[in-house]
Amino acid sequence: MAAEAVAGEAAAPRRAGVVVRALGHRGVLIGLALFGAVVLIALFADWIAPHDPVRNNFRYRLGAPNDIHWLGTDRFGRDILSRIIHGTRVSLRIGLMVVVTTGVLGALLGAMAGYFRALDGPIMRVMDGLMAFPGILLAVSLAAALGPSETNAAIALTVAYTPRTARIVRASVLVVREMEYVEAARALGAGHAHILFRHILPNSLTPLVVQSTYIFALSILAEAVLSFIGVGPPPPTPSLGSVIADGRDYMLEAPWISLFPGLAIAVTVLGLNLLGDGLRDVLDPRMKVEMR
């Protein structure tokens, strides 16, 4: 029995160890629990939401929280809780799109900049230029120019956040490409594409995993800003930022409209941040608490 377990452990790749260690990390567990709960709510929004998030009911305008509408209603009598539940779906969808696109683009650009010296300058100067904008302002302007839609919000955020992923991948490619196994592959006559995609990139992605968690968090915050300003997904789509904006003029008589969706954002982002910090501890203990 014991021998089998040991043999199994030795045979299992290192990844299993990482997963086990991650699940033993308090921050990862709390983060997973918070974020996982939000994901489940978003997935099953149609079943969980007690009311239709876009149905008006003028008899219950600006209704305070009660046992029919747990978190109250807005100026059209729409149920806030249902709007929040459906809003998390929009937030997560946009966040996921941004994580995937920034991840892929960042990996490609970062790998090329780190591997081909001739491309390093041009690619990174463009990235520096994009980084020079306050991210949220760049995203807001782009989303405004492209027109309000969910896809355009994701595109705008991708442009704003790709420089981060590209920088991180480049930094780790610069380290990995000096490794002996890369030299060995080159000596065996492997081509650039093979070396880059089979040897260097897979070994350079760990920091990207951590960064992607933070980018997910940032995207959810930024999407809320876009919808708050009115350049996110167009109404009547219940996005968390637009629900907050709906309540802006009613802080006196109906503060619940704006207050509750902000808490939903905070819980989601907190979960992701805890997850990111935890993964960073587990995946790379040498990395210090740095700026995100």
Add this chain to the structure above:
Amino acid sequence: MLRYTLGRLLSAIPVLLVVSLVSFAIIALVPGDMASEMAGPSATAEELQRLRVQLGLDKPILQRMVEWYGALLRGDLGESVLLRRSVTDAILERLPVTLGLTFLALVFAIVLGVLAGMVAAVRPNSWTDQGVMALALVGLSLPDFWLGLVFIWGFAVQLGWLPTGGYVPFGEDPLGWLRSMAMPAGALALTQMGLLARMTRASMLDVLRQDYVRTARAKGLPGWVVVFRHAGANVLVPVITVAGVSVGILLGGAVVIEQVFSLPGVGRLIIGAIQRRDYPVIQGGLLLTATIFVLVNLAVDLLYAAVDPRVRYGR
């Protein structure tokens, strides 16, 4: 130092070039006929034509670009369609509000963030440390514009301590300015406070492990002298860099916070322009904000090199 300064100045040029290109390209991204979108459905054919000429849409894009850069070099960002005046003037007029807000938020974030980070680092993994770090994490997970609304609800509506919005120029009434800025700057500062606290703590833990700190302790100096006199200065070096990055985030955040608190700054100008499709203002606002951010980071880098000789010769 001169060589480093020159090198650093030169490296800002490509960045500013990309910044200006992106700002110019924003308008080219607008799908469909920009003039008819700006003018609205009720515009006549002559009005549309006049708008096209005013925006330069009747010319090929390369010519527009050359003219735009030419004007830019003279400090001319074009005409606002809605305000019917120069974009440069409109922005410069509102800049003091935004810079004041950003500056106050930065002061809040640095003072409280650094203090919190130091307190946390003095006893690592103690209850104080874990409490402060948990707060910092919660702080950087909150949407700042929402926090602004929460402040309005709490401090203005419920408690009645501060005005819900509006702006008092610093020159007229410094105390009134502070009262009108306290909530927006506080809301804006909170996320950066969390980041700076985490950064300070990490940097502090690093410095406290150094030999000279151990020597100072071994000499029998009291703990607070070691923390503030010996460790203090070295802790601040990485913190300054992060603060430079924070300026950009705060500038971006200010754009939204101004909207929440009805402050007449550049942010409100830009958001108003976005809602009414006044593209020259969006373009100018974007360009100017990014330029300020680039200059701040340039200043931070030079300051850094002046303080720490290792930076000058390191690269």
